[in-house]
Amino acid sequence: MNWRIAEHSTKPEKPKLAYQPLSGMRAVVLLAGDVRTNTLRKLTGRASPSLPVGANRTVLDCWREQLITLAETLGIEQLPVRVLITRNSGLQPRTERFGPLLMSIEYDPSPLRGTAGLLSDIARAYNDADQLLVTSAGQILFEPLIRIALDLHAAGGDFTLGTDPSGVPSGMMLFNCGCMRDISPVGFCDLNEQALPAMARSHKVRIARFAGPVAMSVRTLPGYLGALRAYHQQASGRNGGDQPFEERWRHKFGVIEAGATVGRDVVLHDSVVLSGAHVENGAVLVRSVVCPGVTITRDAHIVDKVISGNGGMML
Numbered sequence: 555m556n557w558r559i560a561e562h563s564t565k566p567e568k569p570k571l572a573y574q575p576l577s578g579m580r581a582v583v584l585l586a587g588d589v590r591t592n593t594l595r596k597l598t599g600r601a602s603p604s605l606p607v608g609a610n611r612t613v614l615d616c617w618r619e620q621l622i623t624l625a626e627t628l629g630i631e632q633l634p635v636r637v638l639i640t641r642n643s644g645l646q647p648r649t650e651r652f653g654p655l656l657m658s659i660e661y662d663p664s665p666l667r668g669t670a671g672l673l674s675d676i677a678r679a680y681n682d683a684d685q686l687l688v689t690s691a692g693q694i695l696f697e698p699l700i701r702i703a704l705d706l707h708a709a710g711g712d713f714t715l716g717t718d719p720s721g722v723p724s725g726m727m728l729f730n731c732g733c734m735r736d737i738s739p740v741g742f743c744d745l746n747e748q749a750l751p752a753m754a755r756s757h758k759v760r761i762a763r764f765a766g767p768v769a770m771s772v773r774t775l776p777g778y779l780g781a782l783r784a785y786h787q788q789a790s791g792r793n794g795g796d797q798p799f800e801e802r803w804r805h806k807f808g809v810i811e812a813g814a815t816v817g818r819d820v821v822l823h824d825s826v827v828l829s830g831a832h833v834e835n836g837a838v839l840v841r842s843v844v845c846p847g848v849t850i851t852r853d854a855h856i857v858d859k860v861i862s863g864n865g866g867m868m869l
Contacts, residue, residue, distance in 0.1 A: 574628075576704070579630075579633075579687055579728075580634070581636055581687075583638065583689075584689060585669075585672075585688065585689070586602065586637050586638060586643065587640035594860075597862040598843065598846075598862070599644055599845070601643040602692030603637065603691040609809065610812050614637070617695075620698065621657075621699065625654035627700045631654060632656055638661070640661070667741070668743045670744060670750075673688065673729075677734040677735075682730065683731075683732065685729065686729060687728050688726075688728075689769075690771070693781070694781045702716065709761070709762040710760060712730045712757040712759065713760070714729065714760045715760075717761055717762070719763065719765065719766060721763065724764065724769060733753055775860055782807055806824055807824055808823065810822070811827060811829045814830065815831070818835050819835055820836065820838075821837070823838070824841045825844070826842075826843045830847055831845060831849075831850075832848070833849075833850040834849065834850060834851055834853075834854075836852055836853040838855045839856045842856045843859075843860040844861050848862060
């Protein structure tokens, strides 16, 4: 790309709220839609936010906890959170209240508009100075959302895009709704290749380069298991991350979702058994996912596969 944007480096310091930051933030938008059904959703029947990270905890539950902390830290009495899904996601629209959160799961109003087109459509419901914090719902955060939001805010842009240390976009965005007004209300519009270069000519487009990776995607089969491995490692207090030459045989997690049946002496090595699945005595699962309606027979050995009603798929 031949357009220039300013960068803002960030440091992982504890937020210090000496003033009221993000006072213009009117909502958080979590993008959970896919134009095409990906393999993970096809095999599991789950949208990525509803995938389990524990027996009774999903990816969306992790987001809810982070968002509650964000709202409470900023002193926001009611924070609208919009989770945008496609009609084939398996999730149903609903609105629920969780403390300071008013969380609504709603259909993507324009699934064929591209990211920039979608964001401009959403922005029309808000005033020019209103801010939206936007990211993908299909990931697990490994840094506090409040810190991420404050880093984006500190960059001082009309549109700020977060990146990892190497400059790869993290999917974290904070922007004033007014900077989206010039995007066409019809047709497809890509964010990085179309919208941002045009926006940079009349608005302050900034990059907040985070000090380290802040999230891992769960949208693919290996991505989901990799994110769970890192999540459970962090939860156990081992925050150093996998070493480059660490052996994959080192066990990090085994998730049995509520509603699954697992026999005695079953070995779950970095594997997930979804609700409605059955694993018989003595089976061994290694880096694998067992989908609803599947029975893993006694003493079976499953390695690097997702087992669905239509058979298995190698990771």
